[in-house]
Amino acid sequence: MDARTDKAGKIERRGILFVLSSPSGAGKTTMARRLLAAEPxxxxxxxxxxxxKRPGEVDGIDYHFRTEAQFARMVEAGEFLEWAHVFxxxxxxxxxxxxxxxxxxxxxxxxxDWQGTQQLAQSMxxxxxxxxxxxxxxxxxERRLRARRTDSEEVIEGRMARAAAEISHWPEYDYVLVNEDMHDCFEQIHTIVHAERLRRQRRGAWLTEFTREMVGKQG
Ligand SMILES: Nc1nc2c(ncn2[C@@H]2O[C@H](COP(=O)(O)OP(=O)(O)O)[C@@H](O)[C@H]2O)c(=O)[nH]1
Ligand SMILES: Nc1ncnc2c1ncn2[C@@H]1O[C@H](COP(=O)(O)OP(=O)(O)O)[C@@H](O)[C@H]1O
Structure with missing residues (x-):
């Protein structure tokens, strides 16, 4: 039996919200792409x-690119789970x-970012x-921000100036990883995803039923 469904095929597993944050340029987008490729x-x-929009970014895939007025209308209509000012x-x-x-x-x-993480944690x-x-x-x-070649000098300086403030929020997170080697960092993220899915609290009624049936069949 799949932990996602009960006997009637009804979905009983709630999805997990995995949040990745970092100062700009530390590697979130890279890690997110890898994770999505590994977890279709x-x-x-x-x-x-x-x-x-940066060169290479696609509307609807990387972001929904909106004007200030469009964004304001979405806020007004309550269409956001959370939103924040960043840069x-x-x-x-x-x-x-x-x-x-x-x-x-x-x-x-x-x-x-950290503001979005706090708001998601409060609501979910x-x-x-x-x-x-x-x-x-x-x-x-700084080297990575420059190597990405997507931002102007002014934008890079702004992001570096904000980095220390972003980093100060690390104690608010469940996991804190140093993205030194890309492969190692991805493996750590993937391990977290696997382990969090196995938490008892997330396995729901299936586990209760499974153990009850097992013990019931004894003797
Ligand atoms: N609160 C909030 N932050 C976001 C959202 N989308 C992106 N961000 C954050 O905004 C910051 C800037 O994102 P972006 O301009 O794509 O630059 P990059 O992630 O540094 O390459 C990053 O810290 C993102 O995590 C969102 O929907 N809500
Ligand atoms: N572990 C790493 N070692 C070297 N370069 C990396 C590593 N992780 C990411 N990068 C590179 O650093 C740049 C910034 O990464 P990116 O994923 O865009 O960061 P973010 O989304 O956090 O702003 C990209 O050019 C990316 O290829």
Whole structure:
């Protein structure tokens, strides 16, 4: 029997909300892409943002790119599970897609900052598992921001100036990893995902039924 469904085939497993945060350039997007490739059943929350599209980014895949006015209307209509100002732009998590995925028992991956993580933890409680990625050093963080070649010098300086403030939120997370070697960091994230899915509290009524039947059949 699959832990996601009961005997009637009804879904009883609630999806887990996996949140990845880090200072800009520490490797969230890279790790999120790898995780989604390894876990095709995992849904991803595509945020809405008012920031400009970077070269190579696709509307509806990387972000829903919106104007200030469009974003304000979405806030007004209560369409966000959470939203925040980051680097002078607004970013938010559209509610509908997340709720649909969770109802279907799918896990959902979020790339949001510390403000988004706090708001998600408040509204979704124990279903949230949060992971913070640290760079090995500040110099390496800056090197990665430059190597990405997606931001202007001014934007890079702004992101570096914000990095220490972002990093100060590490104690609010369930897991804190240093993204030094890409492969090792991904393996650690994947291990967390596997272990969190196995938590007793998440295995629901299936485990009660399984053990009751097992003991009942004794003798
Ligand atoms: N609160 C919140 N933060 C978000 C959301 N989407 C993205 N962010 C955060 O906004 C910050 C900037 O994101 P982005 O401009 O894509 O740059 P990058 O992630 O540093 O490459 C990152 O810390 C993201 O985690 C969201 O929906 N809500
Ligand atoms: N462990 C790592 N070692 C070296 N470079 C990395 C590592 N992880 C990510 N990068 C590179 O650093 C840059 C920033 O990573 P990215 O995933 O865009 O960060 P974020 O989404 O946190 O801003 C990218 O060019 C990426 O390929």
């Amino acid at each position: 059943q995992m849904a991803v929350s595509v945020s809405a943002t008012t920031r400009a 002078g732009n607004r970013y938010g998590t559209p509610r509908a897609a997340v709720e649909t995925a969770l109802r279907m028992g799918r896990d959902v991956l979020f790339d949001v 409680g124990d279903d949230v598992v949060s992971i913070f990625l640290l760079p090995p050093t500040m110099a390496e963080l």
